[in-house]
Amino acid sequence: MSTRKIIIDTDPGQDDAVAILLALASPELEVLGITAVAGNVPLALTQKNARIICELAGRVDIPVYAGCAAPLTRALVTAEHVHGKTGLDGPQLPDPVMSLQDGHAVDFLIRTLRAQETGTVTLCPLGPLTNIAMAFQKAPDIVERVQEIVLMGGAYFAVGNITPTAEFNIYVDPQAADIVFKSGVPITVVPLDVTHKALVTKPRNDAFRALGTPVGQAVAMMTDFFERFDREKYGSLGAPLHDPCVTAYLIRPGLFTGRHINVEIETTSELTLGMTVADWWGVTDRTPNATFLGDVDADGFFTLLTERLARL
Ligand code: RIB
Ligand code: CA
Secondary structure (H helix, E strand, O other): OOOEEEEEEEOOOHHHHHHHHHHHOOOOEEEEEEEEOOOOOOHHHHHHHHHHHHHHOOOOOOOEEEOOOOOOOOOOOOOHHHHOOOOOOOOOOOOOOOOOOOOEHHHHHHHHHHHOOOOOEEEEEOOOOHHHHHHHHHOHHHHHHEEEEEEEOOOOOOOOOOOOOOOHHHHHOHHHHHHHHOOOOOEEEEOHHHHOOOEEOHHHHHHHHOOOOHHHHHHHHHHHHHHHHHHHHHOOOOEEOOOHHHHHHHHOHHHEEEEEEOEEEOOOOOOOOOOEEEOOOOOOOOOOOEEEEEEEOHHHHHHHHHHHHOOO
């Protein structure tokens, strides 16, 4: 089997943590590195949490880099109200022993894309797009070297989760998102339209716990914690597992459906800042620039996720 080289750009975050675990449990993927960005919680915590998760997976070989501590131009907005003050509330996980890599995540992205064969590295942003945009601005030559960007962010039918019109990752750094969506890199978007159909219902959470492993226990406790916010807000039957849908798409894209459409980012209006203006119905003549996913086989997703977590 040929493995797919990926770099995970992330703001852990319980759902980011599950996405990283799924990637590290899947032989189809070679994780070249993890780059942390400020988002759900400040950078000091996201880079620490990324290392905590690598250690939980027994993968202290994975290089973890700290990236941007704030969006390109706007003030940072965080989401402790969803993820807790640590960003990984739920399980009691030990502080990391593995070191953070020296150097900035943006320079790791640039160095790695220049070193790897063109078109062989997929970027998997799971948080605000600040690191990716900064790398593209600092080294425009790397843009054409990226195989694909598969990102969690945005929304169309599901509209917004941090404002009435914007999803959190895009809202935190809309300027960065605009740079990425205009870059010309092939993009696949995993929006709230999909992730709100991937809910951790009690039977699914029970299946994590039933694995009887430290990973299964931690994932069950993380998703239990993460769920309370969505249950209050949406009355949903469980937490939407946003970021692991990115990893699952890389492993088994047939679980998802979507359309190749034009997606543009609102970067000026305060009312709709960070909105992904997705031309789902093709009512404009704007050039399609992204595959925007709309549906997921949720049972198939959770079967894959649970089976892979059992391997850690
Ligand atoms: O809106 C959901 C996204 O924002 C997820 O990636 C979650 O981890 C937060 O970063
Ligand atoms: Ca995230």
